[in-house]
Amino acid sequence: EVQLLESGGGLVQPGGSLRLSCAASGFIFSNYAMSWFRRAPGTGLEWVSAITPSGDKTYYIDSVRGRFTIARDNSKNTLYLVINSLRAEDTAEYYCARERWNSAKSGHFDYWGQGLPVTVSS
Amino acid sequence: QSVLTQPPSVSGAPGQSVIISCTGSSSNIGAGYDVHWYQQVPGTAPKLLISENINRPSGVPDRFSGSKSGTSASLAITGLQAEDEADYYCQSFGGGWVFGGGTKLTVL
Numbered sequence: 001e002v003q004l005l006e007s008g009g010g011l012v013q014p015g016g017s018l019r020l021s022c023a024a025s026g027f028i029f030s031n032y033a034m035s036w037f038r039r040a041p042g043t044g045l046e047w048v049s050a051i052t053p054s055g056d057k058t059y060y061i062d063s064v065r066g067r068f069t070i071a072r073d074n075s076k077n078t079l080y081l082v083i084n085s086l087r088a089e090d091t092a093e094y095y096c097a098r099e100r101w102n103s104a105k106s107g108h109f110d111y112w113g114q115g116l117p118v119t120v121s122s
Numbered sequence: 123q124s125v126l127t128q129p130p131s132v133s134g135a136p137g138q139s140v141i142i143s144c145t146g147s148s149s150n151i152g153a154g155y156d157v158h159w160y161q162q163v164p165g166t167a168p169k170l171l172i173s174e175n176i177n178r179p180s181g182v183p184d185r186f187s188g189s190k191s192g193t194s195a196s197l198a199i200t201g202l203q204a205e206d207e208a209d210y211y212c213q214s215f216g217g218g219w220v221f222g223g224g225t226k227l228t229v230l
Contacts, residue, residue, distance in 0.1 A: 003160075035219075044124065044209070044211065044221070044222075044223045044224035045160070045162065045168060045209075045211050045221060045224060046221075047219045047221065050219075058160075059218070082179065095167055095168065097168075100173075101187060102173075105154050105155045105156055105175075106155075106156040106173070107155075107213070107215045107219070108156070108158035108172045108173050108174075108175075108213060109158075109160075109168075109170065109213075110170050110173070110179070111170075112167040112168050112169065112170075113167060113222075114166075114167050115166075115167050
């Protein structure tokens with residue numbers, strides 16, 4: 001059974017840092033690209049960052065580039081998101097998700113973590 | 123502003139049917155990229171509901187169906203149940219991941 005188990009969220013002051021983790025099981029982690037999403041209160045789902053299966057390429061939305069770092073350790077089957085210089089607008093529920101491509105035109109996300117609350121407040 | 127356009131909300135009584143639209147452009151849906159749908163019940167993680175325009179993952183009731191035509195797609199839900207009350211998102215690709223802003227389904 002595919003499982004994505006997140007950890008590391010919490011309350012942090014503005015300007016602070018957090019490291020989110022997503023432990024994968026039930027599939028060959030190193031075969032899949034992975035992404036992080038977030039959903040801020042009162043808003044919709046937002047893709048934040050992605051990483052290729054080997055970790056050689058990373059992608060970010062503009063609003064987090066330079067502050068967020070996505071990484072993975074395939075030997076530990078774990079995905080990470082390091083969040084620096086946190087702002088109030090980063091307050092959200094964060095989700096990791098497995099990327100799936102059944103064809104060149106069919107990219108989507110077939111499994112999701114349970115969600116991790118991140119609250120930025122003084 | 124989301125790249126894909128969805129209605130902010132839809133509603134229906136139990137047993138009725140609703141359709142949620144998702145409009146894109148020639149850069150994403152119209153370029154031949156598939157459309158996928160996710161359901162997010164409040165307080166829970168998103169769940170893949172429809173993949174590749176029409177496919178239901180195992181465990182998704184056949185009350186949910188998807189379609190795609192041109193630069194748009196639709197999610198149809200028949201026989202509405204209280205448990206269907208959730209936010210629904212469409213997703214495609216086009217130079218990057220593109221999502222709709224989400225549609226809140228209220229079961230009256």
